Amino acid sequence: MEFIEDKVFEGIKFQEEPLAKAEYENCVFKHCDFSGANLFEFKFSDCEFIGSNFSLANISKTAFRDIKFKECKLLGLHFEHCNEFGLEFTFENCQLDHSIFYKTKIKKTNFKDSQLKEVDFTECDLTESVFENCDLNNANFDRTILEKVDLRSAYNYSIDPENNRIKKAKFSIQGISGLLNKYDIKIEN
Template sequence: MPENYIAEQRFNKEDFTLRSLSKAEYENCKFIGCNFSSSDLSGVKFLDCEFISCNLSLADLTKTTFNEVSFNDCKMLGLRFESCNDFGLAFHFDNCKINHSSFYKLKIKKTNFRNSQLHEVDFSECDLSNSIFDNCDLLSATFDKTILEKADFKTAYNYSIDPDNNRIKKAKFSQSGLAGLLTKYDILISQ
């Protein structure tokens, strides 16, 4: 293996704002309580890795590879996921703050967002087919020409999705969330 290949390592409470994470391919690694805030992660490859209680806010994700990566309890503000390497791009989020981030034009089918805050996130022209937004706060998130076919919004809230401007065939919504599909009509709905 090349020397820039790191497998099955644990990184605990490391501050990568002080010294950069080595440009390498990381496979089956765990990053626990690490600070990547404003770090340069460009060109780094993460395969089957787990980020737990990390801060990745404003990190540079240019050509970063995320292949089957899970983020748990992470702070991820202002990330430009569309800058990532889109080949094999697959990740899952649980209990994360992903506010002010962008997934513009990405194909991220079957992505799970659970118990996460996604305020002002840009999902424009994104393919989110079969994705799940379980107990997610989508306040002021942008859905514009987004593919949401078979996506699950049953427990999501604060979303505003225009059915005329997005593909929502067979998407799942709760009765209480239907108001989020009617926002553009400026009507009042009472319970």
């Protein structure tokens, strides 16, 4: 497999100009369009994606090691099919609606100012992750490990404490209703 490092890719539509199957290290992808692209078995290490669109890309067996996604559109991605070895990323100002993290181990992941509507975190290990100012409307938490997770500034979440591990997780008083939704009670100031 080809090895490409320290390169900047800008404004490329990879449906028209396919990205070479390679191992990319310390590369920057600015305003690139990966939507619907086949990234099967690609390897990305220490890369940054800025303002790029990954919607509905095939990321099966794709390696994402120490990756920064900033202002990216990542709609409907199946992160559960990624290469698990070294899987690590951060998300800032990203749209991750309808993406799936089923059974992924993504401890200490930072989600900042991101939209995670209807994201599936079933059986995901999110230990010590941070959801800073994130919209978790209809996100699915089922048998999810949320120990030491920081949800103090997250909103629109619904988490069943009896069905998820939430030991030492941090919540704000405003978000406490998201832990009580299943009881169909009204909380007022």
